[in-house]
Amino acid sequence: MDAIQVQGVSKSYGAQQVLTGIDLAVPAGTVFGLLGPNGAGKTTLVRILATLVRPDAGRASVVGHDVVTSAFEVRQKISLTGQYAAVDELQTGRENLVMVGRLRRLGRSAARRRAVSLLERFDLAEAGGKLVKTYSGGMRRRLDLAMSLVTEPPVIFLDEPTTGLDPRSRQQMWSFVRELASGGSTIFLTTQYLEEADQLADRIMLIDHGVAVAEGTADSLKVRVGGERVSLTFASASSVALAVADLDPVASTATSVTVATSGTAAEVRELLDRMDKIGAPVDKVAIHRPTLDDVFFALTGGGPR
Known part of the structure; x- marks a missing residue:
């Protein structure tokens, strides 16, 4: 009821x-x-x-x-x-x-x-x-x-x-x-x-x-605003450039590259192995899940308090 x-x-x-x-x-x-x-x-x-x-x-x-x-x-x-x-x-x-x-x-x-x-x-x-x-x-x-x-x-x-x-x-x-x-x-x-x-x-x-x-x-x-993302942090700008050229990133900075992922351990391991093979070893890995903040900003014209 x-x-x-x-x-x-x-x-x-x-x-x-x-x-x-x-x-x-x-x-x-x-x-x-x-x-x-x-x-x-x-x-x-x-x-x-x-x-x-x-x-x-x-x-x-x-x-x-x-x-x-x-x-x-x-x-x-x-x-x-x-x-x-x-x-x-x-x-x-x-x-x-x-x-x-x-x-x-x-x-x-x-x-x-x-x-x-x-x-x-x-x-x-x-x-x-x-x-x-x-x-x-x-x-x-x-x-x-x-x-x-x-x-x-x-x-x-x-x-x-x-x-x-x-x-x-x-x-x-x-x-x-x-x-x-x-x-x-x-x-x-x-x-x-x-x-x-x-x-x-x-x-x-x-x-x-x-x-x-x-x-x-x-x-x-x-x-609705997308699945999980993995952020890879590198020690050098040259490694970032190699990663950007090899991957299809959703975002990148001077030190990191972010790509879409299912969040499974197997996929993350495969991604790290791939970076090692192209000579761009990864320093840090962080998996980001969508939050209501992401929903809010994606679907409204305003921001939260």
């Missing part, structure tokens, strides 16, 4: 076309990554799915509810963590969580129990009694995510959730996302961090200037 369905969704603001005919489907219990440069339309699509913005054309549904005609029902099934932590700095972490619980119509005791549980789950138990204005950026981000999970919604939208976090806090956030997915939640993740999408997403859509340019698993997208 698909938790999210989008068919032909378009959106413009005045003369600026932000989204153009987006189609996608997100199976329940999976992590879907929406990847693209600044201004690609990622946040606009999230706002449409979260019922904050109406599409100009097309339709979208979340857990079977249309985002336009059944907006109230959609809001009961989702949580949204935006690019900036939406927390009250003048309250403690526990008070923030209890407040959200009460707003979502939990009883006082139930709201307090849920707050304690989430503080422990997000490693904030010791800080729960402290004012949020004393929290680090990573702690605020974790609290923000905890607040969005007070009522355990089946669909969670994370709009660039690790922006501005240090590497350790980012790794912690990734761990929480994996935990949510393993528990059956559907995660819709937007990000500019290529490694983040590679690590977390079951499927990825790449959009640029509001147009979907590619969709698939991380591995299938990498295959």
Whole structure:
């Protein structure tokens, strides 16, 4: 069953076309990554799915509810963590969580129990009694995510959730996302961090200037921009010249030559023997596999953060 369905969704603001005919489907219990440069339309699509913005054309549904005609029902099934932590700095972490619980119509005791549980789950138990204005950026981000999970919604939208976090806090956030997915939640993740999408997403859509340019698993997208490559480093310019003349390199520098390869040990050994025979002994060998960085640069007009 698909938790999210989008068919032909378009959106413009005045003369600026932000989204153009987006189609996608997100199976329940999976992590879907929406990847693209600044201004690609990622946040606009999230706002449409979260019922904050109406599409100009097309339709979208979340857990079977249309985002336009059944907006109230959609809001009961989702949580949204935006690019900036939406927390009250003048309250403690526990008070923030209890407040959200009460707003979502939990009883006082139930709201307090849920707050304690989430503080422990997000490693904030010791800080729960402290004012949020004393929290680090990573702690605020974790609290923000905890607040969005007070009522355990089946669909969670994370709009660039690790922006501005240090590497350790980012790794912690990734761990929480994996935990949510393993528990059956559907995660819709937007990000500019290529490694983040590679690590977390079951499927990825790449959009640029509001147009979907590619969709698939991380591995299938990498295959689209080419297979593996082997880089041979030589001790002299004359060896490089011999290698370039003998091979069909995809790239070369003053000290190295790069050729396409299947990546097998037999092929690499054959390549090294071939270089020895022509009098161009190899100093170093490095095998490069395509990354989402390669996909990003090959298929979009922008660059990652």
